[in-house]
Amino acid sequence: MPSSPFIRVDRFSFWYGAKQVLHNICLDIPENEITAFIGPSGCGKTTLLRNINRMNDLVDGIKHEGDIFIDGQSLYDPTVEVISLRKRVGMVFQKYNPFPKSIYENVIFSLRVAGRNGKSELDEVVEQSLRGAALWDEVKDKLHESAFGLSGGQQQRLCIARAIANRPQILLMDEPCAALDPVATLKIEELMIGLKKEFTIVIVTHNMEQARRCADRTAFFYLGKLIEFRPTLNLFNTPQDPQTEAYVRGKFS
Numbered sequence: 001m002p003s004s005p006f007i008r009v010d011r012f013s014f015w016y017g018a019k020q021v022l023h024n025i026c027l028d029i030p031e032n033e034i035t036a037f038i039g040p041s042g043c044g045k046t047t048l049l050r051n052i053n054r055m056n057d058l059v060d061g062i063k064h065e066g067d068i069f070i071d072g073q074s075l076y077d078p079t080v081e082v083i084s085l086r087k088r089v090g091m092v093f094q095k096y097n098p099f100p101k102s103i104y105e106n107v108i109f110s111l112r113v114a115g116r117n118g119k120s121e122l123d124e125v126v127e128q129s130l131r132g133a134a135l136w137d138e139v140k141d142k143l144h145e146s147a148f149g150l151s152g153g154q155q156q157r158l159c160i161a162r163a164i165a166n167r168p169q170i171l172l173m174d175e176p177c178a179a180l181d182p183v184a185t186l187k188i189e190e191l192m193i194g195l196k197k198e199f200t201i202v203i204v205t206h207n208m209e210q211a212r213r214c215a216d217r218t219a220f221f222y223l224g225k226l227i228e229f230r231p232t233l234n235l236f237n238t239p240q241d242p243q244t245e246a247y248v249r250g251k252f253s
């Protein structure tokens with residue numbers, strides 16, 4: 001583990017109202033790797049992921065203790081602007097969610113919001129982002145057609161293109177393949193492996209094979225606690241905690 005992790009989760013606890021769902025989580029996530037969060041339903045994986053770009057701020061009655069740092073800076077530092085944080089930390093959701101717009105307009109949506117309308121810049125961002133999401137060759141001749149005309153796997157890759165158009169440093173992916181067939185899933189996995197050269201990726205997955213295939217490191221959560229966090233093959237092949245072992249051997253889910 002590098003001495004200075006890119007994302008540091010430091011004694012982080014989290015509550016929805018009176019219900020505590022994360023307990024004193026400590027986790028150091030290195031740059032330009034894929035880190036997977038695994039664990040049974042309700043163990044807090046998505047909650048932790050959504051705290052890395054403060055998406056949970058939108059929920060009423062939340063409370064946290066501890067801190068999360070990106071590149072040494074606390075997310076809760078009063079000088080941090082949540083909008084600029086979300087530009088640095090992009091997110092892709094379980095259910096692909098393109099906007100009812102053309103492929104082109106989907107990709108450059110956030111640039112338009114920021115008032116960047118120069119055609120040559122936008123054209124370049126569209127091509128670069130769609131290439132980055134391994135979608136350019138499939139859509140380059142129909143950029144101005146509706147995003148809804150694409151297959152599910154293509155729509156998810158479009159959402160990845162949209163997420164990387166802003167050149168974030170971190171890409172959070174919440175079960176990005178849950179709604180996809182096995183072929184589309186493998187494409188997204190290949191894509192993630194390519195993207196980690198440029199981005200630090202954190203993925204929540206229920207699919208242990210997916211974590212095994214893609215993730216450099218895997219964190220196993222149970223009942224809101226981080227049980228084990230190690231290089232993926234070590235965690236799967238020689239789990240150190242009996243709960244991790246039971247989970248990765250399929251004794252509970």
Ligand SMILES: Nc1ncnc2c1ncn2[C@@H]1O[C@H](COP(=O)(O)OP(=O)(O)OP(=O)(O)O)[C@@H](O)[C@H]1O
Nearest residue numbers: 016021039040041042043044045046047048059204
């Ligand atoms: N907005 C919310 N308000 C109240 N409780 C919530 C909210 N979101 C999640 N929870 C609760 O927090 C706990 C952790 O949920 P979370 O979605 O983080 O778990 P998870 O491990 O990602 O689950 P899954 O794998 O099913 O998506 C669960 O008990 C869930 O019911």
